[in-house]
Each structure stands twice: as C-alpha cells, then as structure tokens.
Amino acid sequence: MKQSSSAQSRSQPEIAEVSDAPLRQFMGYHIKRAFNVIQADLNDVLKTFELRMVSFSVLVLIVENPGIRQSQLSSALAIERPNLVVIIDALEKRELIVRDRLLTDRRAYLLQATMAGDQLCEKALRAINTHENKLFEGIDAAMRSTVVQAMRTIEAQS
Amino acid sequence: MKQSSSAQSRSQPEIAEVSDAPLRQFMGYHIKRAFNVIQADLNDVLKTFELRMVSFSVLVLIVENPGIRQSQLSSALAIERPNLVVIIDALEKRELIVRDRLLTDRRAYLLQATMAGDQLCEKALRAINTHENKLFEGIDAAMRSTVVQAMRTIEAQS
C-alpha cells in the first residue's frame, strides 16, 4: 500500500513487447499510423522536386485553378494567410508561378502557374501516382473506394 | 503563347469554386483531410483532461504496459527521446505516472501509472470512444473493418 509509487520493487518485470491494444480500438489511431507512412513516402518523392506537402498542394491548386486568389487557396487548404505568403513567395522566386494583379480589384492577386510550374506539377503528380500505387498495391480497388468513401464521410463531419 | 506569364489579362476570369480534383485522385489526400477532422475532434475531447494527442498516447501505453521504459515508449510511438522527456516530466508533475529506478539497470526508469493516472486514462478512453462513435456513425461496421484493414496494410509497408 505504502509502496504503491514503487510497486513491483521485488520482481520488476520488464516489458518484452509493447502493447498498443487500447489505442488500436480507435480508427483514428490506425489512420494516423498509416498516414505517417504515407507522408514519409510522399515527402521522399517530393524532395526530388524540392517541394514539400504544402507547397506541392498549393502548386497543384494553382495549376488546376488558374487565377485563384491567395485567400481562396488559404481556405481551400486550411493554411493561414500569413503562412501562405511565404509559400507563394518561394514558388514565385522559383518561377513556378506568377502573381498577376486583378484589374478589377487591385487588392487581390491572381495566381497562375508558369510553363515550368505546369511541367513540374505534372511530373510530381506522376511520380506520386507511381509511389501511391506501390504503397497501396496490397489494397484492391474495392477496398480503396471504400476507404475513400469513409474518409469523405468523416471529412463531411467537420 | 508569348503572354503565358500573364495570360487572360483581358478577361481575368475569377475562380468561383476551387477544385482540388487532381489531389482527390490520391488516397493520401483523402486520408489527410479526414484525419484533420478526427484530430480536431480528438484534441477537443482531450482538452477536458488537459492532455494532447501525444501525452494521451503516452499515458495509455504506460497504463497498458506497466514498467515500460522511455526508450520503448519512444520507439513504439515514434517520438524522439528528447521530446519524450518533457512529456513524461509533465505527466509526472501531475502525478499521473511515476518513474521508478530499475534495480538491475540503474540507467533505466520503469514507468508506471498512479491510481490517478489510471483513472484519468479510463475516463479519457471512454470519452474518446463516445466521440469516435459519433464521428463515425455514418460508417457501418463492415466499412470500418475494411478501413482498419487497409490502414494496417499501409502501416506494414514502412
């Protein structure tokens, strides 16, 4: 009783295998662990293009949505505006994108990819596709679509 | 052709709805967005217990694995040892866990939860369970088990 703060001082059994069973009951835990693996793989691929997850996402959205505003980008990707500025700056400095003044609202910029940005985006998309296919090769099409459906359901809960 | 860096300077069409279609092809993107929602919900629940995701995970593993070492914890949860120290310090200061010297190896500590730690862990586990059930109520049991199976497959790829 008294020695509860140093229980098992006689036997002191060591843990051979660490159990995370109580966390495994949570789908969120499984998702987090899987996402860690995905993210590591993704960052590895993107390093080739000198991009990180966020800057890649930003580039893709600019390529896909020519003329998008920074404020639209920040809300679409849930990046705070101030933090987006430095990302945009870096992409602009690398001449992957340009800021064009919007003539009808001189506060805003329209973002567009340059030809180089377009090409880099294309290459990165293909490379990621290849890596995702490898990473997910043990998961058949039916499962993948179930996973996507579940993720969309969760995402819609916010 | 020539004006590609300031294309559409006449019309400047605005983007009404931002499309993230090219990212939606990646399962990783769906998983990330879903996980953001899960994490926000989780942190909200854990705030009640003055815990964050990592400190909660650490507490659970100590409760489940009495006598676990810090090095085992850090590798189980992929937390760098130096960063784990401050987490352990905080839990110890709150008297949720104790550090006991391992008699046969005086370098190591055996970590154990106190009664208060045990109880807090129990409460937190129940609260999270409740919230997860709510968050995932649109996902039936079959889908959930498919998701978990897919996540484990991905996790195993590392």
Added chain:
DNA sequence: TCAATTTAGTTATGAACAATAACTGTTATG
C-alpha cells in the same frame, strides 16, 4: 582488469511549422 564502446536518459539548441496581431492599400457601405 580495465579501457573503449554502447546504452538510457537528459540538456541545450535550432529548424520547421502554425497561429495571432497589426499594418498598408484598396474596395464597399451608408
């Protein structure tokens, strides 16, 4: 036996990332 190496935990520190307040310039409102 004992010097060299390894291990567990710690300290200090810096880099990367995220969040907030406050500013400039511009547009919208009443």
Added chain:
DNA sequence: CATAACAGTTATTGTTCATAACTAAATTGA
C-alpha cells in the same frame, strides 16, 4: 465622404520536431 470590410503582408510568438552533445551506467573484449 467617413467608416467599415477585405486582400495581402509584416512582425512576432508559440508549438512541434529533430539533432548534437552530455552524464551516468552497463557491456565488451583485449
């Protein structure tokens, strides 16, 4: 026209994550 709202920026802070270097203890092996 004065006031408020908005887009983007700057400055700054806090949080999170990673690395190097340290202390103390245990292990290795000549």
